[in-house]
Amino acid sequence: AQTVTQSQPEMSVQEAETVTLSCTYDTSESDYYLFWYKQPPSRQMILVIRQEAYKQQNATENRFSVNFQKAAKSFSLKISDSQLGDAAMYFCAYDPGYALNFGKGTSLLVTP
Amino acid sequence: KAGVTQTPRYLIKTRGQQVTLSCSPISGHRSVSWYQQTPGQGLQFLFEYFSETQRNKGNFPGRFSGRQFSNSRSEMNVSTLELGDSALYLCASSFGQGANYGYTFGSGTRLTVV
Numbered sequence: 001a002q003t004v005t006q007s008q009p010e011m012s013v014q015e016a017e018t019v020t021l022s023c024t025y026d027t028s029e030s031d032y033y034l035f036w037y038k039q040p041p042s043r044q045m046i047l048v049i050r051q052e053a054y055k056q057q058n059a060t061e062n063r064f065s066v067n068f069q070k071a072a073k074s075f076s077l078k079i080s081d082s083q084l085g086d087a088a089m090y091f092c093a094y095d096p097g098y099a100l101n102f103g104k105g106t107s108l109l110v111t112p
Numbered sequence: 113k114a115g116v117t118q119t120p121r122y123l124i125k126t127r128g129q130q131v132t133l134s135c136s137p138i139s140g141h142r143s144v145s146w147y148q149q150t151p152g153q154g155l156q157f158l159f160e161y162f163s164e165t166q167r168n169k170g171n172f173p174g175r176f177s178g179r180q181f182s183n184s185r186s187e188m189n190v191s192t193l194e195l196g197d198s199a200l201y202l203c204a205s206s207f208g209q210g211a212n213y214g215y216t217f218g219s220g221t222r223l224t225v226v
């Protein structure tokens with residue numbers, strides 16, 4: 001079974017600073033997808049960024065970027081120029097192509 | 113384009129009862145999957161439907177079932193409710209392939225079993 005581990009239950013960052021959330025996963029597959037989702041207090045799951053495993057290039061979406069290390073099975077999320085609206089639970093998820101396997105989440109606090 | 117619609121938003125049921133939750137995917141999305149979110153277990157995959165067929169299933173007891181209709185709308189049913197079934201149930205519709213592949217989630221149904 002695939003497992004996803006987020007080792008940081010909580011993280012804190014100051015507004016305008018940069019923070020990195022960690023994620024590791026376990027799989028024997030070579031082709032899969034990885035996602036970061038954000039869940040604010042409204043409970044709505046919002047897609048932050050996606051990475052296809054066969055692509056070497058790290059995905060970026062505006063202030064969000066990932067560091068994808070396939071051999072190490074690591075998929076960290078970097079948030080640059082943090083904003084108050086970034087405060088939320090962040091979930092890392094592994095997808096073999098038909099279902100999301102989520103980590104336990106990292107609660108991100110953004111301080112002014 | 114309308115998002116993923118889940119109804120109802122909130123439900124309170126008594127132990128032993130059954131419940132049906134509904135999910136309407138984004139127009140054109142044919143795959144619908146369901147997830148249970150609890151403080152203890154986190155987010156867990158229940159099942160996935162594509163073109164009215166259950167393609168994949170998570171590790172949940174048979175009390176949890178679902179179906180998908182020809183218009184891609186999906187329902188999830190839980191029979192003989194237990195206190196531990198209290199959770200946020202999220203539905204997601206998936207789209208595309210390759211660079212366009214991903215999931216869009218509904219706002220969820222909060223089920224409380226008393």
